Amino acid sequence: MARIGFIGLGNMGLPMAVNLIKAGHQVEGADLNPAAVEKFKAAGGAPVDMPAVAAARADVVITMLPAGKQVRDIYLGPNGIIESANPGTLLIDSSTIDVDTARAVAQAAEKKGLLMIDAPVSGGTGGATNATLTFMCGGSVQAFTRAQPILEKMGKTIVHAGGAGNGQAAKICNNMILGISMIAVSEAFVLAEKLGLDHQKLFDISSRSSGQCWSMTTYCPVPGPVPASPANHDYQPGFTAAMMLKDLKLSQDAARASGAQTTLGATAAKIYSDYADSGEAGRDFSGVIQFIRAQH
Numbered sequence: 001m002a003r004i005g006f007i008g009l010g011n012m013g014l015p016m017a018v019n020l021i022k023a024g025h026q027v028e029g030a031d032l033n034p035a036a037v038e039k040f041k042a043a044g045g046a047p048v049d050m051p052a053v054a055a056a057r058a059d060v061v062i063t064m065l066p067a068g069k070q071v072r073d074i075y076l077g078p079n080g081i082i083e084s085a086n087p088g089t090l091l092i093d094s095s096t097i098d099v100d101t102a103r104a105v106a107q108a109a110e111k112k113g114l115l116m117i118d119a120p121v122s123g124g125t126g127g128a129t130n131a132t133l134t135f136m137c138g139g140s141v142q143a144f145t146r147a148q149p150i151l152e153k154m155g156k157t158i159v160h161a162g163g164a165g166n167g168q169a170a171k172i173c174n175n176m177i178l179g180i181s182m183i184a185v186s187e188a189f190v191l192a193e194k195l196g197l198d199h200q201k202l203f204d205i206s207s208r209s210s211g212q213c214w215s216m217t218t219y220c221p222v223p224g225p226v227p228a229s230p231a232n233h234d235y236q237p238g239f240t241a242a243m244m245l246k247d248l249k250l251s252q253d254a255a256r257a258s259g260a261q262t263t264l265g266a267t268a269a270k271i272y273s274d275y276a277d278s279g280e281a282g283r284d285f286s287g288v289i290q291f292i293r294a295q296h
Contacts, residue, residue: 002150004056006045007074007081008095009036011022012066012121014093015128018043023153024194026055052084060150061085062092067246068101075105079225087113090146094135096120099165100257106164108141115143116253119151119170124238132156136174138167163256171255175247179268179285181215182244189222191291193270199224210242221289235287244285245272 001024006017008032021044022026028046031037037047048054051074055061061066061081065071075081081091082105091109093102093116102118109116116141127133133155137144144160151158185281188211192202203225207217215252220226232237248269255262275291 003057004028004046004150005030005051005058006064007031007051007054007061008064010064010066011034011041011125011215012094012128014039016062016064016133017045019128019131019154021045021152021283023250025150025153027154028057028185030054046242050079051081051128052079055081055088055089058089059086059088060092061149062150065093065095067095068090068097068162071097071101071105073260076108080112082108082112085114087258089114090143090150091116092147092150093117094121095246096121096171096175096250097168099254101169102138102168103165106266115140115146116164117143117147118167119178120167121155121173122171123155126238127155133148134160135159136170138163138165138169140164144251155222156243169254172247172251175244176251176262176265176268178215179248179272180264181213181223182286182288183221183271184288185211185213186217186221186292189289190293212257221286223252230284230286231289235281235284235290237284239285241285241288242281245276247268248272 002033003026004020006027006029009017009029014036015041017029029040030048030051041047117137119135119137121133121135122135126292129155134157135151135155137160148158153282163165189199189202203220206212216238220229221231223231230236248280251265252269275288278291280287
């Protein structure tokens with residue numbers, strides 16, 4: 001079993017760390033939120049005050065942080081993870097951040113003799129709790145091969161997307177599809193309401209025909225057809241509107257930097273920006289249907 005340092009014990013990081021503890025790994029964790037640290041300790045984890053302390057003792061360091069700035073600070077700053085980790089340590093960053101930051105951190109890690117992958121996730125808090133996450137991984141074959149047994153304790157689908165930064169590229173593209181498709185499904189249900197078509201009838205048809213997609217069949221934005229979807233629980237978040245907006249902004253930054261045209265992605269970002277600004281940033285992203293409905 002590995003000695004793992006886990007930095008970032010938030011809504012996603014905490015259940016991921018707990019699954020590693022359940023798998024028998026020795027996990028040291030750090031977070032700025034004392035309540036999260038207490039929950040981690042109650043689950044059998046060993047709290048540490050500073051990420052550098054965990055990094056210096058770990059075989060593997062995993063981070064789950066809010067944004068690229070925090071990733072740069074914690075990895076590249078004075079007494080950061082790269083400075084503190086011993087040569088040969090495996091670094092796994094599961095934050096969702098910009099591709100440039102992922103590649104810059106990986107390059108610095110390589111110079112120090114460390115192995116690193118960027119491994120953002122899909123699956124939300126439910127996937128984190130149930131260890132069914134999808135990990136999209138960027139890095140060397142050697143780093144991925146070493147990381148895979150660790151990731152398998154937290155996820156169900158582990159994909160090597162290519163070199164450093166490609167995990168982030170895959171996550172950005174995937175979530176742009178998700179944001180666009182949720183808006184499309186929501187608009188279809190709102191149109192169905194206007195036309196007098198029952199929600200369940202539309203679901204029964206579209207979920208078995210060419211309109212089928214994850215936003216329809218797994219995360220349906222109207223109450224009824226999919227009992228486990230947030231629509232049946234007052235849109236309590238598995239993945240907040242603010243998080244979707246963050247990912248859509250990352251996709252648009254990447255599109256501008258690479259010269260790609262993503263017209264629907266840009267439109268989705270604008271809709272989610274307006275939805276979040278309406279006071280619903282903490283609501284599940286599928287609740288965008290309520291915002292769309294209110295515009296009619």
